[in-house]
Amino acid sequence: MSDKKSANAMWGGRFSAGPDAIMEAINASIGYDQKMAKQDIDGSRAHAAMLAAQGIINDSDASAIRKGLLTVLSEIEGGNFAFSTALEDIHMNVEARLTEIVGPAAGRLHTARSRNDQVATDFKLWVRGQMDAAIDGLSALMAVFVDQAEAGADMVMPGFTHLQVAQPVTWGHHMMAYVEMFARDRSRFIDARKRMNESPLGAAALAGTSFPIDRDMTAEALGFDRPSANSLDAVSDRDFALEFLTSCSICATHISRIAEELVIWSSAQFRFVTISDRFSTGSSIMPQKKNPDAAELLRSKVGRITGSLVALLTIMKGLPLAYSKDMQEDKEQVFDAADSMMLSLAALTGMIADMRPNEEPLRLAAASGFSTATDLADWLVRALNMPFRDAHHVTGALVKMAEDQGCDLHELSLAQMQSVEAKITDAVYEVLGVENSVASRISYGGTAPVQVRAQIKRWREALA
Ligand code: ARG
Numbered sequence: 520m521s522d523k524k525s526a527n528a529m530w531g532g533r534f535s536a537g538p539d540a541i542m543e544a545i546n547a548s549i550g551y552d553q554k555m556a557k558q559d560i561d562g563s564r565a566h567a568a569m570l571a572a573q574g575i576i577n578d579s580d581a582s583a584i585r586k587g588l589l590t591v592l593s594e595i596e597g598g599n600f601a602f603s604t605a606l607e608d609i610h611m612n613v614e615a616r617l618t619e620i621v622g623p624a625a626g627r628l629h630t631a632r633s634r635n636d637q638v639a640t641d642f643k644l645w646v647r648g649q650m651d652a653a654i655d656g657l658s659a660l661m662a663v664f665v666d667q668a669e670a671g672a673d674m675v676m677p678g679f680t681h682l683q684v685a686q687p688v689t690w691g692h693h694m695m696a697y698v699e700m701f702a703r704d705r706s707r708f709i710d711a712r713k714r715m716n717e718s719p720l721g722a723a724a725l726a727g728t729s730f731p732i733d734r735d736m737t738a739e740a741l742g743f744d745r746p747s748a749n750s751l752d753a754v755s756d757r758d759f760a761l762e763f764l765t766s767c768s769i770c771a772t773h774i775s776r777i778a779e780e781l782v783i784w785s786s787a788q789f790r791f792v793t794i795s796d797r798f799s800t801g802s803s804i805m806p807q808k809k810n811p812d813a814a815e816l817l818r819s820k821v822g823r824i825t826g827s828l829v830a831l832l833t834i835m836k837g838l839p840l841a842y843s844k845d846m847q848e849d850k851e852q853v854f855d856a857a858d859s860m861m862l863s864l865a866a867l868t869g870m871i872a873d874m875r876p877n878e879e880p881l882r883l884a885a886a887s888g889f890s891t892a893t894d895l896a897d898w899l900v901r902a903l904n905m906p907f908r909d910a911h912h913v914t915g916a917l918v919k920m921a922e923d924q925g926c927d928l929h930e931l932s933l934a935q936m937q938s939v940e941a942k943i944t945d946a947v948y949e950v951l952g953v954e955n956s957v958a959s960r961i962s963y964g965g966t967a968p969v970q971v972r973a974q975i976k977r978w979r980e981a982l983a
Contacts, residue, residue, distance in 0.1 A: 529611045537605075548847050549602050552609045554854055556595045558644035559609050560588045562637060562720060565740035567628055575631060575730050580624040587621035588613070608847075609641070610634050631732050633724035635754040635842040640720040642850065644741060646763050649857045650712045653766070656864035657705040658982060661698050663872040665978050668694035672975065673968045675953045676791065676881040677890060684888030687953040690876050691971040697777055698978055704770040711766055715759035718743035722753035725841035755841045757831070760853050764828035767860045771821035774863050778817035781870065785811050790880040795873035798866070813866050820859045827852035885953045889918045889928055894950040894959065903942050913940045 526534040538546065564585050571581030591613055594600045606612045611634075618625040671690030678688035718738035721728065727750040734746035747753040784791035794811055802808035831852045834845055892914050899910035916939045921928050929951035936943045949955055961967040964974075 527605070527607075528615060529606070543604055546607060546844075547604045548608045548850065549604055549606065549612055551851050551854060552638075552641075553595070553602055553612070554850075555609055555641045555645050556613065557592065558641040558648075559613055559637070560592045561644065562640045562737075562741060563613070563628060564588050565737045566632055566720060568740065569733050569736045570627070570630055570730075572736060573731050573733055575732070576627045580627050583621045583624045584617065584628050587617045587625065590620055591616050608634070608638075610637050631721070631723060631728040631730035633722075633754075635724050636719045636722040636750075638846075639722070639754055639756070640718065640741070642757075642853075643715060643719065643759055646759050646853060646857075647712060647715065647742075649853075649861070650708045650715075650763060650766075652857075652861055653708045653770070653864070654705055654712075656861060656868070657701050657708070657770070660864055660868045660871070661701050661705070661978065662982050663868055664694045664698045664701070665975055665982065667871060667874070667876070668692075668698070668971065669975050671876050671878075672971050674876060674878055674881060675885040675957055676876075677884045677887070678966070684884065684890050686893055686966075687885040687890050687956045688966040689957050689968055689971055690881065691968065691975065692966040695971060695974050695978070697773070698974075700773045700776075701770070702978075704766065704773060707766040707769065708763075711759065711762035713744075715762065716742075716744045717747040717753075718745070719747050719753035719756070721746060722750035725751055725754050751841045755838070757835055757846060757849050760849050761828070761831055761835065763853065764824070764831055764856055767856050768821065768825040768828045771824040771860065771863060774867055775818045775821045777867065777871075778814045781814040781874070782811050782818065785814070789884070790877055791884070793875045793877060794870060795875075797873055798870045813870055817863055817867055817870075820863045824856045824859050827856040882953065886927060889921065891928060891951050891953065891956045892918055894956045895928060895947065898947055898950045899940070899943075902944070902946060903940075 526537050531537075567576070567581045567584040567588075570576040571578050576584075591600070594616070600612075600616070602612055603615070606615050614625065614628065617628065668691040671694070674690035675687050676690050676693060677684040678686050678693070718734065718741060720737045720741070721732050721734035738744070738746045747756070781792065781794065783789055785794045794809075794814070796809075798811075798813045799809045800812040802810060831849055834848050834852075838845055895917065896907065896910040896914040899905045899913055900907050903910075905913070917928060917931065917936060920935060920939065921931055924931075929948060933943070933945050936947065950959065957966050958968065961970060964970065
C-alpha cells in the first residue's frame with residue numbers, strides 16, 4: 520500500500536509500485552514539452568467547452584475547468600509553476616495542477632480524450648505557429664533583399680559560374696535571385712500549413728470515442744479548417760513536423776548559400792561588400808580583424824536543421840499504427856530546428872539590411888577575366904552574320920591576343936582585332952563595356968536594369 524502511493528497519480532490504478540528513477544528519466548518529456556503549455560491549455564479549454572455544449576459535462580464544471588486552466592497558464596507564464604518529472608509531460612503536469620486548483624471537477628476534463636490526440640493537437644498548434652513565424656520572417660527577409668536590389672539596380676558586378684568570372688550582371692539581379700529562392704521557401708511553409716491544418720482532437724487514444732463529441736466545434740475553436748477524418752491517422756501522423764523540417768532544411772540550405780557569398784565577398788581579396796559592425800566580431804589577438812561570424816554561423820545552421828529532419832524521418836520510419844512512444848522524440852528535433860530557423864532568418868535580415876555593396880571593386884571585378892567575351896561573340900553573329908560556332912572561335916583568338924598582351928578586350932586596337940577577323944568594325948566597342956553588356960541582356964528574367972526593375976516592382980507589390 521505504501522508502494523502504491525508512489526505510483527503515478529494519473530495512470531497508477533493498476534500499478535503496485537512507482538517507476539524506477541531511470542524509467543522516470545527516460546520516460547519524461549516535461550523538460551522540453553513545457554514549451555507547449557499554451558497550446559495544451561488552449562486545446563483543453565476548447566475541449567471542455569465542447570464537452571459542456573454537448574451535455575457530456577455540466578456547465579459549472581466546464582466553467583471551473585476553463586477558468587482554472589487560465590490560472591495554470593498564468594502560473595506557467597509567470598514562472599511560478601513547479602514542473603514535476605514524476606508527472607511525465609506537460610499534459611499531466613497541467614491536469615494535476617488543475618486538480619489542485621478546482622478540485623474533482625478537473626477529473627472530468629479528460630473525458631472523451633487521450634494524451635494521444637492531445638499531444639498531436641498541441642504539437643500541431645505549436646508547429647503551425649512556427650510556420651506562421653517562418654512565413655513572416657521570410658517576407659521581412661525578402662523585403663530587405665528587394666531594398667538592396669533597388670538601391671543597386673544599375674550597379675555592375677561579376678556573375679560567376681564555377682566561382683570563375685563568367686559574365687557581368689547587376690547587383691540588383693543578384694539580390695533578386697535570392698528573393699525568388701526565399702519566395703519558394705515561403706510558399707513551401709504556406710503549402711505545408713494548408714495541408715496540416717486538420718484537428719486531431721477527438722481521435723482519442725486511436726479509435727475515436729463513444730461520447731457524442733462535436734469535433735467540428737473544437738476544430739473551429741482552435742483555428743483548424745476541419746477535423747481529421749481518420750482517428751488512427753490523426754494520432755499517428757507527424758507529417759506536419761516532417762514538412763516543417765523539410766521546409767526549414769531547404770530554407771537553411773539557401774541561407775547557407777548567401778552566407779557563403781557574404782563570407783567570400785567581405786574578404787580583403789574581394790571587398791565586394793562591407794558587413795556592418797553590428798553583424799561582425801573582432802579577434803582577441805589580431806586587432807585589425809573584422810570577422811563575418813554571423814555569416815559563418817548562418818552557413819553552418821543547415822547542419823543541425825537538416826540533422827533534425829533526418830532524425831525525425833528515422834524516428835518515424837517503420838512505426839506501426841497508431842501511437843508509439845517513439846513519437847515523443849519528435850519534439851526536441853522540431854524545437855531546436857525552429858529556434859535555429861527563426862534566429863537565422865532574423866540575423867540574415869539584419870545583415871542584408873545593413874550590408875553595403877562596394878561599387879568600385881564590384882565594377883573592376885565585373886570587367887576582369889574577359890567577362891564580355893560572350894558579348895563580342897554575339898556581336899559577330901549579329902553584325903557580321905557569322906555562325907555562333909565561328910564567332911566563338913574568333914572571340915577565343917581575340918581573348919588569347921588580349922591575354923598575351925596583358926590587356927582587356929576593349930583595349931585591343933581595331934587593327935589588332937581586324938588581324939583576326941577583317942570584317943570587324945569599330946561598332947564592336949559598343950558592346951565591350953560592362954554597362955553595355957548588362958544593358959543588352961533584356962530577355963525576360965535577364966540582368967538588364969530594365970528587367971530587374973520590372974521584377975523589383977512586381978515583388979514590391981506582392982510584398983506590400
Ligand atoms: N509525452 C507524450 C508524447 O510526447 C504524450 C503522449 C503520451 N501517450 C501515451 N500513450 N503514453 O508523445
